[in-house]
Amino acid sequence: MVLEENDSDSVFEPQITDEHVETQYGDVHCVMTGTLKPNRPVILTVPDIGLNHKSCYESLFNHEDMQEIARCLPVCHVEAPGQHEGAKTLPAVYTYPSMEQLAEVLPDVLKHFGFHSVVGIGVGAGAYILARFALDHPDLVDGLVLFNINPNAESLMDTVASKITDWTHTLPDKILTHLFGKDELQMNHELVATYRHHITATMNQSNVSQFFRSYNNRTALEIERPAPGGSTNVRTLTCSTLLVVGDNAPTVEAVVECNSKLNPTKTTFLKMADCGGLPQVDQPAKVIEALKYFIQGMGHLSGASMTRLRSRTGSSSSTASHDGPRSRAHTDELQRGRTHSHGGTDKRGHTHTDVSTENVSTVKQSVSKSTEMAC
Numbered sequence: 189m190v191l192e193e194n195d196s197d198s199v200f201e202p203q204i205t206d207e208h209v210e211t212q213y214g215d216v217h218c219v220m221t222g223t224l225k226p227n228r229p230v231i232l233t234v235p236d237i238g239l240n241h242k243s244c245y246e247s248l249f250n251h252e253d254m255q256e257i258a259r260c261l262p263v264c265h266v267e268a269p270g271q272h273e274g275a276k277t278l279p280a281v282y283t284y285p286s287m288e289q290l291a292e293v294l295p296d297v298l299k300h301f302g303f304h305s306v307v308g309i310g311v312g313a314g315a316y317i318l319a320r321f322a323l324d325h326p327d328l329v330d331g332l333v334l335f336n337i338n339p340n341a342e343s344l345m346d347t348v349a350s351k352i353t354d355w356t357h358t359l360p361d362k363i364l365t366h367l368f369g370k371d372e373l374q375m376n377h378e379l380v381a382t383y384r385h386h387i388t389a390t391m392n393q394s395n396v397s398q399f400f401r402s403y404n405n406r407t408a409l410e411i412e413r414p415a416p417g418g419s420t421n422v423r424t425l426t427c428s429t430l431l432v433v434g435d436n437a438p439t440v441e442a443v444v445e446c447n448s449k450l451n452p453t454k455t456t457f458l459k460m461a462d463c464g465g466l467p468q469v470d471q472p473a474k475v476i477e478a479l480k481y482f483i484q485g486m487g488h489l490s491g492a493s494m495t496r497l498r499s500r501t502g503s504s505s506s507t508a509s510h511d512g513p514r515s516r517a518h519t520d521e522l523q524r525g526r527t528h529s530h531g532g533t534d535k536r537g538h539t540h541t542d543v544s545t546e547n548v549s550t551v552k553q554s555v556s557k558s559t560e561m562a563c
């Protein structure tokens with residue numbers, strides 16, 4: 189499928205098409221924007237539980253800074269069966285797919301649209317689905333941007349807690365606890381109320397409950413960080429990967445653990461300070477800037493504007509500056525020195541670079557020196 193846009197328009201307004209794509213595990217709703225371009229991947233997104241592509245990604249993709257990326261790469265939003273806005277209740281005879289099966293839905297979507305490769309962007313359950321898709325089909329994935337990924341199966345304690353929660357909380361309450369940390373739930377009443385309304389007014393509660401149950405029954409990704417000079421047959425993500433989490437998100441520890449299991453030469457860890465469970469909603473401009481570096485590191489978006497950045501060169505032991513008083517983010521184990529890279533070492537042995545809202549600090553590391561870029 190090739191979509192066309194009017195390049196003569198001063199404002200970038202890509203054509204949009206949406207359709208239901210038949211897959212082996214049920215129909216999925218897809219929204220496609222932009223034009224397929226030869227030798228370029230498609231950005232493919234999967235939202236989290238209780239969210240559709242609008243409530244999960246609208247703040248990000250409607251941001252003015254996203255236009256440069258949207259001009260370069262088309263976008264396809266994929267929503268799991270029954271998770272789109274206004275969805276009808278799934279038939280009683282329908283068995284909701286497992287998370288592993290939902291990952292196998294994506295090859296059918298790629299085949300339908302004629303995509304050859306993708307850069308996946310997923311949040312929570314969507315991140316898990318995309319990670320498993322990349323593990324099973326590495327040849328179809330150029331890169332991954334994973335927000336709030338939890339690579340683990342639920343523990344026995346989590347299972348017991350979930351059963352107690354089922355008795356005492358409504359479905360919207362359970363989803364909000366999944367999406368937001370305790371501080372946000374207690375302090376950011378406006379944001380929480382907005383997403384409570386999204387969940388109750390636009391989503392089919394029966395369908396969401398089935399998706400939630402599927403996520404809670406997920407298996408561990410069983411990934412392992414390859415040891416230097418060790419076996420090359422370990423199971424891990426082979427594509428460039430950007431892990432993103434807010435420091436107030438409920439999944440911080442899970443994302444840190446995921447980072448520890450991935451190849452440090454291909455993985456970037458971005459921990460955003462003063463940021464909650466939905467960084468793409470809370471700080472879209474900061475996320476977009478990280479996306480630009482990430483996509484450039486894969487050889488795309490070479491002409492992207494980075495006018496807010498300045499470069500400095502220093503020794504390999506130099507650390508990033510702390511100019512900004514607000515959000516800082518920590519960038520860990522950058523991919524092959526092509527985007528951000530190593531800074532100081534924390535007590536867990538993870539290298540990191542601080543980034544603030546006013547000061548995105550990144551370090552490109554070579555053997556003898558690093559270059560820090562900040563805005």
